[in-house]
Structures are given as C-alpha cells and as structure tokens.
Amino acid sequence: MTDSDDAYDEPLFYRVIQYAAAADRDVVTMVSGNPDWDPPTALRTGLESYADGDPQDFQYPPSEGLGDLREAIAARRDVDEDRVVVTNGAAEANYLAMAEAMERDAGAEFLLTDPVYPYYPGKATMLGGAVTRVPVHEDGRVDVAGMRDAASAETAMIVLNTPNNPTGTVYSRDAVAELADVAAANDALLLVDEVYDHFDFTGRFESALTLDRDDVVVTSSFSKSMAITGFRVGYGVFPDSLVDDARARHMLVNVTGSRPAQAAVANALRETPPAYYESVRDTLRERIDAFTDALDAAGADYTTPEGAFYVLARFEGFPGTMSNVQQLIDEAGVAGMPGEAFGDAYDDWIRFSLCTDRAKAAADRLATYFDRR
C-alpha cells in the first residue's frame, strides 16, 4: 500500500485536457472541476469597486488575510478568528497543514484514501513524506477500520476530503470523529479538506470543525462555491497549537494571498443570498440526473454523488486507463479523467465532471458508442 516513489509530476488533468483540445472533433470536456456557471454578482461588483479604489488598497493586506474576509470566515465557520489563515486557495492551506505535520517530527507517513485527489500524494512526496493508501469501501465510505490498522507511530497525518472527489461520498461525522481518534492515538494530525462543503446533496454533511479538536486542521476555499478556481482564495482553520507555525510558513512562502481576489470574495460573502448557492446545487442535481439516466441506458455502472460534482462510471471491459480515455475522446467525443489517476481502487472507472451543460449529450454519446462497440 506504500508508494513512496509516487512522482510529484504535473497531474494527469492537464495531459487529458490538452489531448481533448487537440482532438479533431467536437468533444464534451468533463475533465476538470472548473465550474462553468456564473460567479455571484457581488463577486464581480466587488472586484470592480476594488479596481477603482485608493492606491493604499493595492498594497499588502495583512499576511493572514484581509480583516473583513477573515472575520466573515470565522463567523461562518464559528471559530476564533485567530485560527484562520487566508491562503492562496485550499491548495496552499493543505500544503501548510501537511508541512506542519512533517515538522512535528512525529512520523513521516501520510495516510490517504484510495481513490484520492492526486495533489495529496504529490504534496506528501514533495515534503519528503511517505504515502499509504487505504482503499475505501465499495460504496465510497472511508474504511475506518482499515485506516486504524494502517496507522502507526510512523503516521504524521491522515488526510480526508469530504464531500469527496472523486467518489462523491459525504463522510459521516462519526467516521471523521473516529479517524480523529485514530490520528490522536498515533500522535498524528487529521486534515479534512472541505472544499466541496457547499455541494452537499444529502443535507447531512457536517464540518470536522464541529469536533472542536486541537489536532484537526480543516481547509476550504471559495474556488468551487463561488465558481472562481482562478482567484485562489482559500483558508485553513488551524488548532491554536499549529496556527503560529502555519502563519509563519504562509508568510515566508507567499507573504500573503492576492488582495483584489480577497476583496472581491469578501464583498461576495457579504452580499450573496443563499439562493445563489441553492440554484447552483439545483443545476448540478439536474445534470447528475440527466447524466446518470443516460448512463443507465448505456448499461454502465456509476456512482450517484452525495456531494461534489463528479460521477464515476464503469463500462464493462473498458477500464479507466489513459489510453481508454483517449479512445473515448477520439471516438465518442467525451473527455473524462482516467480512474487510475486517483489510485488503484477505482482504476476500472472513469470520472466525469459535471461542469458542463452538455452532460446529457455526453452520456448519450457514451451510450451510442458502447452500444455500437
């Protein structure tokens, strides 16, 4: 289960996207998690009024983030503002947390799920850590007992992502609490990346912040919830014992995140009604239904996401390899992500992102293709 030779290469995402872009036909691209829907109106107006502002407002914000943004995050997450570090996307927050796990000198192994978002093993390897992957249950739930068996004094951190990319599973609060105990029993930390927290279709997602533990780091961002992956505004909520080191590292790596983006997000947080988020969820629900209905017609296995915006599909005799994904691009006109990019457990599967209004057309193309095959 250990793959310490996991290269920290550029993720496969870019290779698939480039292949699809170069294809000599129309392709429905369901590769990246780049929202295709509109950001909140107040995001745009916030950026516009910032552009018009005083020169002083173009200078360094506080390293840990603009005051009103940090305050709004703390209020929404119901945590002490001092624990919040605004970062260059959740990516940087995860990097800070994983670096702190290594700096504690209490193990150098990261326990990850299989399948897993490829940036986590990438970061672990970059930091000089080892990676152990524990396959999830058949239905996508995290295998708590398997994690417990795999954890040891070598474990520096357990890393979870819920709602999960790529499985779409929303982990139960109990499972996350048990894994916090597993981490604690092995003098390790727990990192929970909740970047899809606004995309919970079950109504039962609960943040790991509700555990109120001093060995759990929670990260998130506005990349998905506000449809602004390019803005790079995320944050980490660190326990008191870790937040000073996280802030110091943040300052030494980036000084601070980009201020126009932070100002725009702060404005959007103030002025965006819940209806914006509901409407995006409704759109995604419709897309998921249309896509999975057509997959039914194609006779494929698939996951119905409880959260996030990805569907995993499995076509008989057609595993989720890069070459099969390329074949689907060329011959069916649909681009997905090879399941093998996420580990071994789902290497029979292909992940389709719902960030397109042509999801139904894509599924119809897949049905036609596999029907003829």
Add this chain to the structure above:
Amino acid sequence: MTDSDDAYDEPLFYRVIQYAAAADRDVVTMVSGNPDWDPPTALRTGLESYADGDPQDFQYPPSEGLGDLREAIAARRDVDEDRVVVTNGAAEANYLAMAEAMERDAGAEFLLTDPVYPYYPGKATMLGGAVTRVPVHEDGRVDVAGMRDAASAETAMIVLNTPNNPTGTVYSRDAVAELADVAAANDALLLVDEVYDHFDFTGRFESALTLDRDDVVVTSSFSKSMAITGFRVGYGVFPDSLVDDARARHMLVNVTGSRPAQAAVANALRETPPAYYESVRDTLRERIDAFTDALDAAGADYTTPEGAFYVLARFEGFPGTMSNVQQLIDEAGVAGMPGEAFGDAYDDWIRFSLCTDRAKAAADRLATYFDRR
C-alpha cells in the same frame, strides 16, 4: 558568521508598523516598502474589464501563468518563455529557487550578505538550511572576495538582491558574474532578486539574466514597479535544468497565482508607457534629495541610494535598535526600520523608506529632534 538559530519569525516590519499606528501622535511612517503612488492606469482598467468577463476567465489559468503575461515577461527579459514561472510575488519565486537549491543535495548553506532582507534567512531556516552572512563593503558593494572565502562544498546557494534593499547599492554586472563563478566552483546556485530593477538611478543596472548561465535564477515582480504589493504577481526565470522542478513545486504549493491580478498586470504591461516608470523615478529622486538634504542639516550619516527606495541613516550615539526606533516614533514622530533587523553590519543604522510624500517633513523632524537632544 553562521546563525542557524535565526528564527523564521514574523519579520519586525509588522511590529514597528503596529507600534507606529498605536502612537498617540502624528507619525510619518517610513517603515514598509509599500508604494504610496498610483498604479498604472491600465492596471485599473485591466482589472475592471476582467471583472466583467466570461465565467471561464475566472477559472484556473495555466499553472505557470497566463499565456500573454508569460510571453510579455519572456519578451521583456529576452529569455525563452519556457523558463518563466509566474508566481505569487517574488516571495514565492525566491522560495521555489531556494527549495530547489536544497533539493539538489549539494550543500545546505545559504550565503547571504549582511545587511540582508530578512525574508531570505527566514526562508533558508524554514527549508532546513544554514545561513552564513558576509558583510558588504563600507560603501554597500558586495564583498566578492569575502563571499569566495566563505563559500564551500556546503554552500547550496548564494542569494543577492540588486538594486539592494536596504543599502540602495546597484551591484555591478562584473561582481554578479564573479559570484556566479564562485557559486559554480562550489556546485552551488546563484539567486538574484531583481525586484527593484525599475528603480535604478544610475543607469548602469544590468540583469543577471545577461550572464546567460545555467546555474543562475533571477526573480522579480510587479509589486514595486506597478505599485501593487498586494496583487502578488511575480516570477522566476529558471535555468532549463531547474524549471521543471520549480513548476512542479509551484503547482503543488499554490496550483497557480491569482488570475485577476495576472490579467490586470498583463494589461498594464501592454499599455503602460515608459513615462509612467520615469515619473515614479523622478518623484523618488526628489524625495531622496529632500530627505538627505535635511539629514545633512541634522548632521547624520546617510546612504544615497543608487537604486530601490530606502535611505539608511546613522545618528551619533543612537544605534539602530528597536527601542531607539520606538523612541523616534514617540518623540520625533518618524518611524523607520531598525538596522539590526537586517543583520549586524548595519545595526548602527536606521532604514527609512521613501514611500511617503512627507519625507522632507520627516527629516526636518529628525533634525529638530537630534538638535535638541
């Protein structure tokens, strides 16, 4: 000369700024290098039109930076575009370069000048490296022979900053070339941070990129040249042999820099006439003259910057300690940076930033204060 116990604490800047802000009197703040002048008009218009754009333009740009921005940087610096990584300010570019120096397993010591911008030793320590500081010559020139003597197989990287903060010295191309040779002779890299390249008052600044060497990394940013320290748009120009690793680390730490800021800078690069930069330099020249004339009247020693926008001043019997800086805030109404923040070599001095239109008033206050003392 080695200070491996150099904490990677929050720099002193913030403490001084907070002290000045809390003072019970008017204070001319000459602490930070935050420009107080206007950004280019095209920076604002670029940001405004971006705010109005397609939702797709709000998503991830290429990890290494927006295509037109990278192209413009490569053209201006006359380097192959593949060597350019757009980063979250020069800070991230310096971090990437210093991390790569450690990853080569060819020494773990960073050779720095004394005085030195405090973020360099901070980053070195965070990366697990040791720091050796070589005092500059009395006139601010880098001590090439001293660096040569200090360099060894342990040396991972020599780090330079020219035009220099805090001394204001513009290093000669010959000196930088010799230090590149010193680095090469010790299987080390040379990093040259040229973030003040637009603030050369001598006309003889030459970029280290003109050396065209495969062991030199050059970093810069638009923070100072466009008066946008809060935007966080910088870049590194890496040798072919290092650029892939730098890109991988950039992707794993930050994914990419913030796109609104990159788009605004790209527009400003296209549309800003040379007159903008000339006019800022003229303003700074006037401020430097007014400030140093008044220091003359105060009988103080001072540096006349060849570049960047800082003046170091020395008042007899009044060394550049934190407590003396606090005394000047309280009793003279002028805030500077203690020279001791930059090392031992200039700990008798206080650094004053010219990022205020009240530089002359500040110097008059200093003259009055030291006259009465």
